[in-house]
Amino acid sequence: MYLRNALCAASALAVIATGAVQAETTVTIATVNNGDMIRMQGLADDFTAQHPDIKLEWVTLEENVLRQRVTQDIASKGGQFDVMTIGTYEVPIWAKNDWLVSLNDMPEAWDADDILPAIRGGLTVDGTLYAAPFYGESSMVMYRKDLMEKAGLEMPEAPTWEFIKEAAAGMTDKDGEIYGICLRGKAGWGENMAFLTAMSNSFGAKWFDEEWTAQFDSEAWKNTLTFYMDLMTNYGPPGASTNGFNENLSLFQQGKCGMWIDATVAASFVTNPNDSTVADQVGFALAPDNGLGKRGNWLWAWTLAVPAGSDATEEAKTFIEWATSKGYTELVASKEGWANVPPGTRTSLYENQAYLDAAPFAAMTLNSINAADPTQPTVDPVPYTGVQFVAIPEFAGIGTQVGQEFSAALAGQQTVDEALAKAQALTTDEMEAAGY
Amino acid sequence: MARSVTPQRKAFNTAAAWAVGLLIFFPILWTILTSFKTEAQAINDPPLFFFFDWTLENYAVVQERSDYMRFLWNSIAIAGGSTLLGILVAIPAAWSMAFVPSNRTKDILLWMLSTKMLPAVGVLYPIYLIFIRLGILDTRSGLIVVLMLCNLPIIVWMLYTYFKEIPGEILEAARMDGATLKEEILYVLTPMAIPGIASTLLLNVILAWNEAFWTLNLTAAKAAPLTAFIASYSSPEGLFYAKLSAASTMAIAPILILGWFSQKQLVRGLTFGAVK
Secondary structure (H helix, E strand, C coil), X not given: CHHHHHHHHHHHHHHHHHHHHHHCEEEEEEEEXXXXXXXXXXXXXXXXXXXXXXXXXEEEECHHHHHHHHHHHHHCCCCCCCEEEEECCHHHHHHHCCCECCCCCCCHHHCHHHECHHHHHHHEECCEECCEEEEEEEEEEEEEHHHHHHCCCXXXXXXXXXXXXXXHHHHCEHHHCEEEEECCCCCCCCCHHHHHHHHHHHCCCCCECCCCCECCCCHHHHHHHHHHHHHHHHHCCCCHHHCCHHHHHHHHHCCCEEEEEEECCHHHHHCCCCCCCCHHHEEEEECCECCCCCECCCEEEEXXXXXXXXXXXXXXXXXXXXXXXXXXXXXXXXXXXXXXXXXXXXXXHHHCHHHHHHCCCHHHHHHHHHHCCCCCCCCCCCCCCCCCCCCCCCHHHHHHHHHHHHHHHXXXXXXXXXXXXXXXXXXXXXXXXXXX | CCCCCCHHHHHHHHHHHHHHHHHHHHHHHHHHHHCCCCHHHHCCCCCCCCCCCCCCHHHHHHHHHCCHHHHHHHXXXXXXXXXXXXXXXXXXXXXXXXXXXXXXXXXXXXXXXXXXXXXXXXXXXXXXXXXXXXXXXXXXXXXXHHHHHHHHHHHHHHHHHHHHCCCHHHHHHHHHCCCCHHHHHHHHHHHHCHHHHHHHHHHHHHXXXXXXXXXXXXXXXXXXXXXXXXXXCCCCCCCCHHHHHHHHHHHHHHHHHHHHHCHHHHHHHHHCCCCC
């Protein structure tokens, strides 16, 4: 009798234990390696403490590898990931392919209306929100206040391209290895073309007209590229055609750049005294314009989305709700300080005095994000959305090829006219092949 | 008569050999040095060689952030498994080509090698789809098979070259003594070829350990080896070179130690048959 009871109790315990194990759902998250994402991994214990039935698995990859892996997985319905970190370029394209799960049913407390309108607009397709922004960024001018003062100039809050050129000339001291301006030159749709496409918007240029005809033969593109070449050749660092974000960050932190126009996320790096030799001398300004109504800044957000092939959709949404909530922001602030919270996604963050006090670049980041309009990125009307990209699947390939031509021109291997002619020809061919 | 070598000539040769050796080893040395720097020191201009404040902080961060042992175990299983499976398939293949050649043996050998000339990305999508269908995406067994197939031509070639050096008369004698085919391969050929098999094994463990295309594309969270561990520290938006170097050093350390202790066998295997 005693033995039978013991066996029954043991069986019941085993059933309960098995049930508990079976109830645990694994959510696999594909993410990129950057400071904010790594911080999120470090704080994930808070999520699992709240949701012991959900186990998190992380796959961290370099941005370009991640992009290829998640595209491959979602296109073939591999189902390897339940949460994907994707950018504002992928969201509208993937949403139109029915590859993403709608996030319209997120709880009210998550407060979708609090997301910055510019960011939310880029993640919404036909009224449906398909991704939740984890952090957002624009681009702006970061400059050395001491060098600006030495040149006898004062940076306005919203400079023009002509002023940037004048300031670059005034700050350049090639013998002292100080270059007036550092800009991206490395080929790639997310490298030099992100900068040049955003810059071209402020020069009145566009990738395509309303009939999807390539526009590299326009005067506006010639002005854009000529101005860029002039700046970089006269006032830029040597070997700029291979410089991307990291290379320019390194140059700026070592005090070799007078100005650097790049992602707002760089502000926290260049003002960090542990890494930057010029941390206390950095000022910020809006990206330049030419008085045409558009500034040369971009708009980007890393977002979390649920692929349609996931078998843990609800659990994935639960995780996204936690990671992109106001509560998460407060969690980061309590553990690592307000300066380290992911920026550029929520209006409430920019109304928080504690954040504004801790992050001197906060106001400029918000102004830069608000200055970009992904739905009307150019001076003239265009048939596409996206500020520094064209939200069509073909753009990644075309953008990289055009970027290679422009990078070759910067390296002195061809002229501006030759680079633009090749860009026009290859874009026309690719678009015709794609059926536009 | 041996050629006489003057002391000056010998010293020059030694110095030249060291210079070439150091040149080849320099990227690894630089990675190891960078792993002990702070991120600011890692990008310092001019570069800092030995005189900087050495720190173990990067290793601590990497240990805290990643489950190194899980990646390490996956690497051991995938590299070891694919090599052993490859050896099992390649020994009979190399035996038949070395001792029972046909008119087409040379063509077959060249054809096998020609598969190495195809860029791996050319067959990525078909293999990815096959993996999905078979349900072996992100599994060690799937990767063992793929890496075995990738390295099989090299294993067969190496074993074939080695077997060719073994006199066929010895195998004939074994046959005369009544040995079956299995006994001939297992008890006569294999023991004689142990040094060659060992060097083939070592070289293929290294190749499989360092393979980064398939291991990155066919794994996610469960079967990811050390190549994925390194990739997780690469970032185009942020200077994390010191941490990336620490992760790289941790990833190459086991294979570097293995290579160090087995360098004699490796060199012997790689140069075997070069001078007759």
